Amino acid sequence: MSLPPTAAQKLPSTEILLLDYVHKLERHRHGRTACRIRLSSLLPANRRDHHVRTAVSTFDNLVRRLKGQVFAVSNADIIVIFKDSALDEIQAALIKLRFLFDDDPVLMQEQEEGHPPFIEWYGVDQDYQRLLIMAQTLVDADLERRTQDPARLDGQSPAPIRPVPRETFTPAMLARMQQALAGADLANMLRRQAVCAVIGQAPPQPLFYELFVSIADLQETLLPRVDLDSSPWLFRLLTETLDQRVLALLRRHDDSTLSGDVSINLNVQTLLSPDFLAFDDGVKVNERGTIVLELQKVDVFADLAAFLFARDFARERGYRICIDGVTIDSLPFIDRARLGIDLLKLIWDSALIEGKLSDGSALGAYVSRCGPSRTILCRCDSAHAISLGQSVGISLFQGRYVEQMLAGPATRLRGGGRARRR
Amino acid sequence: MPHPLQAQRIMNASPRDPNGAETVNQENVLLDVAERIGRIREGRLAVHLHLSALQPQNRQEGYLRVAGRMLEPMVGAYRGQIFQLSNADIVFLLTEADLDDVHLHLNTLRGLFAKDPLTREDSGDGQDRFCTVYDLTHDYDRFLATARQLLAVARARTPPARPEFSPLSVTGLGALAERLTLIDASPFVRRQSAISLGGRGAATVIFQEFFISLADLQKWLSADLQVHGDRWMSQYLAQCLDLRLLAALRRLRLARAPVALHLNLCLSTLQSPAYQAFEAGLPTGTKLGIEIQSVDLLGDSRAFIAARIDFAAKGHSLVIDGLDEATLRFLDVGKTGADLYKIDWSPDLKRGDRSDPLHKALRALDTGKLLLAHCDSEAAIAWGLEQGLTKFQGRYVEAMLAATTLGVCEQASACSLAQCVERHGVIGGPLRAECGNHQRLDTPPPMRAPHRPMEQP
Secondary structure (H helix, E strand, C coil): CCCCCCHHHHHCCCCHHHHHHHHHHHHCCCCEEEEEEEEHHCCCCCCCCCHHHHHHHHHHHHHHHEEEEEECCCCCCCCEEEHHHHHHHHHHHHHHHHCCCCCCCCHHCCCCCCCCCCEEEEEECHHHHHHHHHHHHHHHHHHHHHHHCCCHCCCCCCCCCCCCHHHHHHHCHHHHHHHHHHHHCCCEEEEEEEECCCCCCCCCEEEEEEECCCCCHHHHCCCCCCCCHHHHCCCCCCCHHHHHHHHHHHHCCCCCCCCCCCCECCCHHHHCCCHHHHHHCCCCCCHHHEEEEEEEHHHHCHHHHHHHHHHHHHHHHCCCEEEEECCCCCHHHHHHHHHCCEEEEEEHHHHHCCCEEECCCCCHHHHHHHHHHHEEECCCHHHHHHHHHHCCCCCCCCCCHHHHHCCCCCCCCCCCCCCCCC | CCCCCHHHHHHHCCCCCCCCCHHHHHHHHHHHEEEEEEEHCCCCEEECHHHHCCCCHHHHHHHHHHHHHHHHHHHHHHCEEEEEEECEEEEEEEEEECCCHHHHHHHHHHHHHHHHHHHEECCCCCCEECCCEEHHHHHHHHHHHHHHHHHHHHHHHHCCCCCCCCCHHHHHHHHHHHHHHHCCHHHHEEEEEEEEECCCEEEEEEEEEECCCCHHHHHHHHCCCCCCCCHHHHHHHHHHHHHHHHHHHHCCCCCCCCCCEECCCCCHHHHCCCHHHHHHHHCCCCEEEEEHHHHHHHHHHHHHHHHHHHHHHHEEEEEEECCCHHHHHHEEEHCCCCCEEECCCCHHHHHHHHHHHHHHHCCCCCCEEEEEECCCCHHHHHHHHHHHCCEECCCCHHHHHHCCCCCCCCCCHHHHHHHHHHHCCCCCCCHCCCCCCCCHHHCCEECCCCCCCCCCC
């Protein structure tokens, strides 16, 4: 259970925790190294929250095995302090990180004279003072940032020290969004991501491509300071509007958008709407078998009778159905075969590593019951997610890491929101 | 010349348009076509789907739309025409159709509506109640009479009354949520008791549930603020109402504290300061049960599991509420590890030919953890007893409770059963004030349970 906001505000900042840790290390300096990864020097498009999260997750394994500590401070930099025995592992992780951001000017100019390095190194023993100063500087900078509220510049009293809160998503905002969407062309917000079979070390084989509206881009355009996650039910309403726009968009595309195997996210009610019937009209009979309709688990169970009706209709028309948004926590309650659904999409979660579901049963047993070729592990951002998935029998994967694998060694992680529609 | 199907689409535009004369348009066209084809009856087939006889929940607009769509390819292939009538029925005409193919399509359609008894039961004389097929070579006159009758009935039908509630808009939802932040919900809080049947017919109250009555709230709100929105709006509103319920219950004053207190809350509410303050303010030793809807369980399973762990440590119970025949069949609720599963009574549960998956699902659950809610009749209790259930809640139980209270209450001579039931149901206001014995009103009397029904021979 999350803490009430008042308590959360009193939690020490990561900077303070870092400084505290460095102080504690004073008597354990030997055999330790620290590095500061200056994500703050990357282009803004390359240092969004999800980039930082991905970068931090690169060190998950290290932290889990108690070989080091990771601090993601508020300017987006990451400081890793680790035992020297983990140096090889750290080097490997850093290669991966450089690879993630290697199209950024900072990395491209790194070798040139006069440019600061992307990664700074500290031997805890010999560079202890420098490390301490670095930590202290981060604490000071963070405090300064928090007190520099725009209101203060207007001569008003300073705002209390707290991170800038994002606004709660309200019905009035939803109404505004719906209005804006009514005439919007979402073509430039439509994204594609492959669902691939990844077997062993073989290159990924795309099965179909999910077409989805980038919610991050949409939000940035329409309601930049609003936290859409704060009202999940209003978000569901928003997706109903999006369904109409996406179907209209796909209907208009008589080109290749729909050719080839694709999946689209829709609500159950949308499948019963005139919009979907009009879309269905435009789909060639032999193409329906290659279209997967992705339905959110909460939507499926919110009105099972409507789902069963829509399911029978969609299957009769030749579409395939995937239940989306399944988490490790909800997995035990959901029986794909009993629901008469073709595919199940499980969201990657580091808790999957434990191999156990919330009811204590084994993940591997679930996958084998659900069908290894019917379970998709999505939001795979690292090689680790793929190998974990493979170890429990999953053979279908989706996510940023899969995209990189597909693009081959020349891949670059481009900036820009890629948040998937949930 | 337009494609034949295209022509039909235009004709079928908004068949159930509520604007007066247009609503019988399809019946008019049907009769017109039926009269014209009288000249060439050979090789023609007409099919009348009696979708108007489906149960209301099974003839939603979306379902009917899809049904029409399912027929279109066949109607197109056999150079036919389709009519979606104002009463929800569908009639279609075919030329030189392969009868086996037609039946195949009809069976697919029957499958879509398999949940409805219409597709399974005959009218007693062996006739199919779902559809009637006319071979116009022989049955033309009968079909023509049907077309005439359909038009006459459609004309005679008074235009549908404006629905009592216009659906809630997103803007309306915002206005309502804002209004709700200011109200005192106490007058709309209702109380209902759940009982458990012990040995030798003894029944004891195991908890009292407190919830906000939406119907009463609606009566109080102005007509332009509707509390009836779509399912997502309802979920959003539920979150707003939770805070009002908690505020009202912090002022709850009963003559005797309930043996256990159950609240229907959203998972997100459990993380709110309002809930935490409520929980912290409960007298020591109060037994608390929180009831969660299954849609909420799926919406945030992580929060559910966190709540389960937290509740187990505090000795509270976590309840899954609102289970029905479909959720029991398709959701593995047993795996949630909840303390109690509440099944809403409905005659659907009794339906014999559908009972297998349901019974299998019920057998997988510990009957001691099952409660049959919404018991409004003895039939409900009887079904529950047959399944081995021992816990019940609903209007029938409330009546039992009030009747027993009247039997022991010193002031009963002034009251009717209906009054006693009503007064049990509220936590304050004039109704409660009318009762002269709050001690009795808040103290569940020892009860005798209804007998287990005799086994059918």
